[in-house]
Amino acid sequence: MSTRVAPTPHGALGLSDDDLRAMYRLVLTARLLDEAALRQNRMGRAAFVVPAEGHEACQVGTGWAMRKGVDIWLPYYRDGALVLAAGMTPYEVFLGIFAKADDPSSGGRQMPSHWGHKKLGIITGSSPIATQVPHAAGIAYAIKYRNEDAVVGCWFGDGATSEGDWHEGLNFAGIHKLPVIFVCENNHYAISVPQSKQMAVEHVADRAAGYGFPGVVVDGNDVLACYEAMKHAHDRARAGEGPTLIECKTYRFLGHTSDDDDKTYRPRDEVELARQHDPVHVLGTYMREHRLIDDGGAEELRASVKGEIEEALAAAWDAPDPDPSSAMRHVFAEPAGGVGQ
Amino acid sequence: MSTRVAPTPHGALGLSDDDLRAMYRLVLTARLLDEAALRQNRMGRAAFVVPAEGHEACQVGTGWAMRKGVDIWLPYYRDGALVLAAGMTPYEVFLGIFAKADDPSSGGRQMPSHWGHKKLGIITGSSPIATQVPHAAGIAYAIKYRNEDAVVGCWFGDGATSEGDWHEGLNFAGIHKLPVIFVCENNHYAISVPQSKQMAVEHVADRAAGYGFPGVVVDGNDVLACYEAMKHAHDRARAGEGPTLIECKTYRFLGHTSDDDDKTYRPRDEVELARQHDPVHVLGTYMREHRLIDDGGAEELRASVKGEIEEALAAAWDAPDPDPSSAMRHVFAEPAGGVGQ
Amino acid sequence: MTEKNVVTAIRDALHDEMAEDDRIVLLGEDVGNRGGVFRVSVGWMEEFGEQRVIDTPLAESGLVGVAIGMAMHGLLPVAEIQFADFIHPAFDQIVSEAARIRYRSNGAFGCPLVIRTPCGGGIHGALYHSQSIEAFYAHVPGLKVVMPSTPADAAGLLRSAIADPDPVLFLEHKKTYRAITGEVPDDRHLVPIGSADIKRQGSDLTCVSYGYSLHTCLDAASRLHDDEGISVEVVDVRSLAPLDTATILDSVRRTSKAMVVYEDNRTYGAGAEIVATIAEEAMFDLDAPIVRIGGPDIPAMPFATPLEHLYMEPEPDQVYQRMLELAHA
Amino acid sequence: MTEKNVVTAIRDALHDEMAEDDRIVLLGEDVGNRGGVFRVSVGWMEEFGEQRVIDTPLAESGLVGVAIGMAMHGLLPVAEIQFADFIHPAFDQIVSEAARIRYRSNGAFGCPLVIRTPCGGGIHGALYHSQSIEAFYAHVPGLKVVMPSTPADAAGLLRSAIADPDPVLFLEHKKTYRAITGEVPDDRHLVPIGSADIKRQGSDLTCVSYGYSLHTCLDAASRLHDDEGISVEVVDVRSLAPLDTATILDSVRRTSKAMVVYEDNRTYGAGAEIVATIAEEAMFDLDAPIVRIGGPDIPAMPFATPLEHLYMEPEPDQVYQRMLELAHA
């Protein structure tokens, strides 16, 4: 009889210990970046920020199943942790927060968190909710048409599922069995509107049946559960089996944005209860339990991430503002631009 | 032992023999009216007509469960038989076909079959598909708000279910458990687009689950099945149990409209097969089987309906055209009009 | 009379109307629980009940469509679109449905609906929280479009909008919300839809404007008076549709010089209609070509302060400068 | 050169472009199986494959949204909206998305999308199959809007639209489809977007128009020439955005008299911008006030023949009459 070590849960999913360490670093970076950004907002140096706090696990978990540089990402404004997983640096994020000329999303034209990064395959997004859903289907159609081995990920909140565009986008993707994954980060509120006033069902995922593809519900605070669901959907997509709708149950810890005060509409005990499942702690605990990190390592990591963020912040703050006259550019392609770039 | 006569199927549904005779008359009137209208079109006397042929049973069956003068109707352009069930006369229908001043729908302003009849509770409709779905929800909301004992019926084709408005309307109705019934007359085509290119599911009714209310599938050529489903939904609505989505599987026998030639997109044998379930014949057979009519009666009925239609047609043809200068009226309320009429 | 800012005037007027008439219901995203993003309806869900203050799902087309249904069945819905930039999904319901219900039914049906929405820029709203939308809607027969610039007009026009038997788009410039204060009558005064208002009398030239730009023009006119003794008449359009051409033309004929100022993208903007009307009706009364100042033709305005300034800030000086030139022309 | 009508010119140009470049895909309601309601793409599903000729679900916003996604990922989608009246549900996707993608990404992304749609009235289409929609879209920075009136322009502008790196709304007046024929070059000629065209030279007055109205104007000009020896220059706008103000102003300065004619509802219509531009730039070159003729301000046009005539038919005579008056003014 040979002795066999029981595989770790992440090992069973094909994730190495280093994968886990990298995921944990991402989760932590997102959290600390949010905190730093909020401080900048309170100091009056950042007009507007959108915290992801509470959503880190579902973003990093789903993002980890995507292939950087191959797959296509359509995040929404809440996806501060996801874009890190896609390869954006904290420096790039702060360039957006400070609306600098080199902000890869928009050169300071859009509000922060309106992501876009051509090189990383992050598609430019806007404020109107759910408009990216048909885009995701269209990109997936083009991928299939061009026989590319790429998968499209499309993220949105529970609020987005009420929009007509959401319905139309999922329906098209279902009809053509497109390689696209729809991820709902269900934090049970659209700003102040509770889920019960948004839909008469418990699970957004139940709507997938109406579009002819699977819908799955996962614990959005469990990075591994999110990864597993996404990986499975990703495999399905690559195998030509079509879309999947993944619903991650999660919670937003802070206001909707730096402009919002959620105390007027969310009971404090509800928020406190949710914080007991803080995805950063959940993953930290897992890391310790599986000896992927110890107390010293955790301290060291936190310090290293903090340092990275401070440095990024300072460098971004010093970066040049956009030139006022540049506001007139790029309404249309400039002469050098060609078709379809 | 007492002898008991087995109840007829319609009796079991609470329908009297006279009810059935009236329903049959409606079905037949719709069919003969369609034929007469098409002849007018071919003769160049009617620019545009929309035949309901094939849809008569699902329209009369669902319409029969509604209460005339109490409930509210939001039909779509295919609902030529339904509006007869709601109380419109063939004369009124022909006034619309000939675009006459007294056309109750629009005074000749809209294309024929863009129904509206204030007194009968038929809400004015337009061409854009599915826009009436949120209206139905809003009217149902007002009914509930005002504590009225009325139910809203909202009819549409399979094509309409792809529109964002359809999703948004059903979702709102589900959230507020409104007294509204959504009836899909699924003839498997949106003009030429087959169902398989419209949705990846077999049953539209399956989408109801995503809105938190029941969806049922019925044979749309069986007037009794349609009535039964509608009656049940109507009872639910009045009992405060909320909306129902009813999907009637049916078929359109002719072109989409008088402007369409369906031969380019529908195989002839498919049409022939569908005609074997012609709802007018199905009901006619039932009538004979249950001795609700005999051959003589059927002949008599047909002659009587034909006469009624000829008379209506002739009278409508002779009715006055709208006055050209009237085209400028009713952009806004005229002085006499008050709020909310 | 009470001194208030614009958003308070709107809140008070809407509150009073709701208290008077329970056919009025308010629906929109975050209007209930949160009392609206601009806090117009704080506490109303408790006061008027959840049935009358309705937090809708995030779906503007459905929201307006549902409101249209309510309006056709005895209610007087006031639909709030959180930001004007997000009204676009409801374009079809507004244009094809609300605006055509009366016409298409030959007068049998009506749609007494008010759609309120905060618009305009200069508040760091970037591309999607700064848009001007009046040009899209003023063009639609069957729809009325108003845009008050003062607290009194806001209250009076809102009351008229609610009393109107037809759909009214009620545009609220966000930058006026707190920045502009003024006396508001304490009674339920009405400002008629379809009437412009001379906000400053003058004799050397006529400046026609609306929205936040109106205040830019008033400010420039006042400085020009102090600096140069030039007398500028400032006409507040207030009601874009119907447009009060009589008041505008009358003023232009008196001063013989006209300029039109608006924040929206210049080309095909609402100001084009005003310029065109003056050109057709009063060209030979003019002593100088009509001057038109509109926003640059870029999508709303960017977020970064230097870029937003390019859109909004050159305006005060530009207006002053062009007034000066026109006066001397 | 080959003599064709407008719809055939469009069909041939689109067909040739599709045959040349397999990045071009056509999507819309009934474009596949049925070959389009106006039969532009009959047989193409077989010829180019179901992947390139896509029958979409009945959902305009989704249709345009999907096309935008395709455009951002290497394809050159041509989206067909069955009737312009049904484009409204896609307003948000067109205005907030297609038109802003390049600007909002600071030039990083582009959206080479063509949206084709049949518009205009006079074909018994009633309120919802007769609309003019150019005013809504010409106002949107980031979007190009063209409206050819002849077969050659239709072919040349369609090719330019497909080659354009930015979104182009391509408006096809239904009444020109079969009624207007003309010579079309057999090579792949391009008509540049942003250029107006003088369709008839003249010296007494300038008439600016587009769409089906252009033909009404040409007809009136020709009759006036025969009847009265009056020489009218007729400028075809062709491209509403960008607008070729240089060609228009140059003509107006030469003739010293201007009129603008369009089918759409008059108030806040696209013609207002043209009139305003002339008033600002060329007022002192004019010998008479600018004349503007637009459609009545009623929702599109009614179905009944006498009512539809009120909208469309008075026009020829009205145009003739107003030209005559203006020439003598």
Ligand SMILES: Cc1ncc(C[n+]2csc(CCOP(=O)(O)OP(=O)(O)O)c2C)c(N)n1
């Ligand atoms: C079309 C549109 N309508 C309204 C808004 C205003 N708005 C911004 S975020 C938001 C709520 C979105 O909620 P959800 O999708 O659940 O995402 P979450 O913020 O909870 O992550 C609303 C109403 C918008 N941006 N776009």
Ligand SMILES: Cc1ncc(C[n+]2csc(CCOP(=O)(O)OP(=O)(O)O)c2C)c(N)n1
């Ligand atoms: C918004 C909109 N898009 C397109 C059209 C053109 N159109 C009219 S009917 C129709 C098909 C509708 O099919 P379905 O809903 O299944 O009804 P059916 O005609 O089969 O009864 C289409 C595409 C329209 N009227 N409205």
Ligand SMILES: [Mg+2]
């Ligand atoms: Mg949410």
Ligand SMILES: [Mg+2]
């Ligand atoms: Mg159908």
